Every structure is written in structure tokens, then in C-alpha cells.
Amino acid sequence: MNATPPHEAKNRYLKDKSTDVTDSTLANYKTTLNIFCDQLIERGINDLNTLTSDEIQRFKEWRLDCVKPITLKTDMTCIKDFIRFCEHVNAVPDGLHMMVRIPKPSREEEVSSDMLTREEATQILGHLQKHEYASLRHVIFAVLWKTGMRRSSLYALDIDDLDAGPKPHLKVRHRPNTGTPLKNKRKGERDVRIDRETVEVIEDYLEWNHSGGVDEQGRMPLLMTSHGKRCEPSTIQRNIYTATRPCHYTAECPMDRSIEGCEATSYNTASKCPGSVGPHALRRGYVTESLNAGQPRDVTADRVDMTIEVLDKHYDHATKSEKMERREEHLMDI
Numbered sequence: 001m002n003a004t005p006p007h008e009a010k011n012r013y014l015k016d017k018s019t020d021v022t023d024s025t026l027a028n029y030k031t032t033l034n035i036f037c038d039q040l041i042e043r044g045i046n047d048l049n050t051l052t053s054d055e056i057q058r059f060k061e062w063r064l065d066c067v068k069p070i071t072l073k074t075d076m077t078c079i080k081d082f083i084r085f086c087e088h089v090n091a092v093p094d095g096l097h098m099m100v101r102i103p104k105p106s107r108e109e110e111v112s113s114d115m116l117t118r119e120e121a122t123q124i125l126g127h128l129q130k131h132e133y134a135s136l137r138h139v140i141f142a143v144l145w146k147t148g149m150r151r152s153s154l155y156a157l158d159i160d161d162l163d164a165g166p167k168p169h170l171k172v173r174h175r176p177n178t179g180t181p182l183k184n185k186r187k188g189e190r191d192v193r194i195d196r197e198t199v200e201v202i203e204d205y206l207e208w209n210h211s212g213g214v215d216e217q218g219r220m221p222l223l224m225t226s227h228g229k230r231c232e233p234s235t236i237q238r239n240i241y242t243a244t245r246p247c248h249y250t251a252e253c254p255m256d257r258s259i260e261g262c263e264a265t266s267y268n269t270a271s272k273c274p275g276s277v278g279p280h281a282l283r284r285g286y287v288t289e290s291l292n293a294g295q296p297r298d299v300t301a302d303r304v305d306m307t308i309e310v311l312d313k314h315y316d317h318a319t320k321s322e323k324m325e326r327r328e329e330h331l332m333d334i
Helices: 005-016 023-043 053-064 071-087 118-131 137-149 151-156 196-208 234-245 246-250 278-291 298-306 308-315 318-327
Strands: 170-174 192-195
Touching: 005 023, 005 278, 023 071, 023 137, 053 071, 053 170, 071 278, 118 137, 118 234, 118 246, 118 278, 137 196, 137 234, 137 278, 151 234, 234 246, 234 278, 278 298, 278 308, 278 318, 298 308
Parallel strands: none
Antiparallel strands: 170 192
């Protein structure tokens, strides 16, 4: 076998995967493998031909001190696939990938508990309606909460994807050639109904606060920065962290912090607030509250583009009491 530096193999692997996965997934692979390869080099492994299962296990043990078990599972799954590729290009000993042990987190460790409730969302929407009406933040929050769509789906929307007709909806489309792929590609395409109130917020935003023009791809994004560029997913995320920070919409801190001296009160540091949540918490909240309201599971799953199995495991955070209430109307006295 020829000598193969870790980062050289990593680059070949990422190039090979680039046609099979989305850009965001590829970026996650790159982050994980950069950490893995840097650790190997730090431990004196500059040639993958000398890589052993013991070194991989040592990385796993080191990584567990830094991340949650569910993150470690994702990391080690990526590394196992990377090692399998390295076998294919004759860079590591045959069969080494079978020695990579994938951790098995408990259900409690595997499922995130971050979820925005209907009460919290209603309070935030009230604040936005009164103090930040038709702002970029208002549109971002309203669409994510009312539809349960992914951040990447919101990012992909153009102005022309808004149909404000008698049955208003947003057209979610897979456009990888112009920079906005969907997670599930063509299978993720769908039309998503929205209520008239959300349409009015979007239309007023487009009229008063949208910067206009086109992006680098010649498209007219629904969400644009003041500099005339499509809002990046990170911008969407920072706006959600800001909107859900309790002191932002209640003017009070439930953690009894001094608002004036708190490090989390700026736009770029809102994620440091223990009470703020990211876009996925809105998605979980939408799924849970929709099911509690009686919306069928298959309808909810189709609307948010996920399988019922994933919905049940990761997104339905109803309490036992709420689940009992859901079953109530279907029970028969026998």
C-alpha cells in the first residue's frame, strides 16, 4: 500500500460523497473527519496504513468527553463509512471498518427535548406582531412555527413560491443546481398550506422590508438580507434564537439574570441563553401541538416531510396525559 496521509484520504472521500448527499450533510462529514484526522496526526499517525482499531477506539473515548452520546453515534457512523472507503482505495487494512464500534445511546439520550410550546409560540407571535411586524424575524418565526418545515426548506423559498390565492400555500422545491437542495431531494417537494394571517405578514414584509433584487443565481429569494443576499441558514437560526430568548419577548429573565449584564442579549450571542431554542424546537413543537389538536399523523408527517417512524421517535413530545386525550375521542364503550 502507498502512504496515505489522513487529510488526503478525507478529501478523496468527501469528493466521492459530494454527488450523493446534500451540501449541509457534506459539511457535517467534513467537520467530523477534520477532527478525526487532526487527532490521528496529533497521535503521530501520518499514514493511514498504520491505523489500527485501537487508535479508532481511543478517538471514540476521547470524543465522548467532548460531545453527547447521540453526537458520538453520528460521528462514529461517519468514520466507519470513511474507513470503508479507505479500504476501497487500499489506504487501510482490509476489514478495518468492521472493527469500528458504533455507540448505542438510550432513547432518552437519543431524543432531544428542546421544544417550543404553543403557549410560548403564541406569546412570541404576539410580541412580533406588535413590536417587529413584517420584519425578517417575524416572517422567519411565523413560517417555521405555522408549517413545521425545516430551516433548509425556508431558506430555499423564492418570492414566486408564495401563492396568495384562495388556497394560500408555499411551494417547497428542490433546486440543487442553483444552491438550494432539499434534504430529501425531489421526494421533499410539496405545497404547504398557510393561513391568511401568515400570508399578510409575508406580503407586508415583501412590500415594506424586503431589499428586492435577485441573488447570485438570478433568483428572487423570499428571505433577503439588507445587503440584497439570500438569508443564510445561520441567519435564520440566529433570528430564532433571538425571538425565543425569554427576555426578548417578555422583558423578563426567568433565570434571574441581570438583563443589562447578560452575555446572551445580543443578536450574535442569543444562543447562549438557556431559555432560547433553535429552529428544530419549533419543528418539534409544531408536530406535537398539531397531533394534540387532532391532526392525523400521516397528514402531519407529509406536511413536514418526515416518516411516521421519525415523527414518533424524535418529534412527538406529548405528555402521557396529552396522548390519553388524543385517544379519548376514538374510544368505544364495549
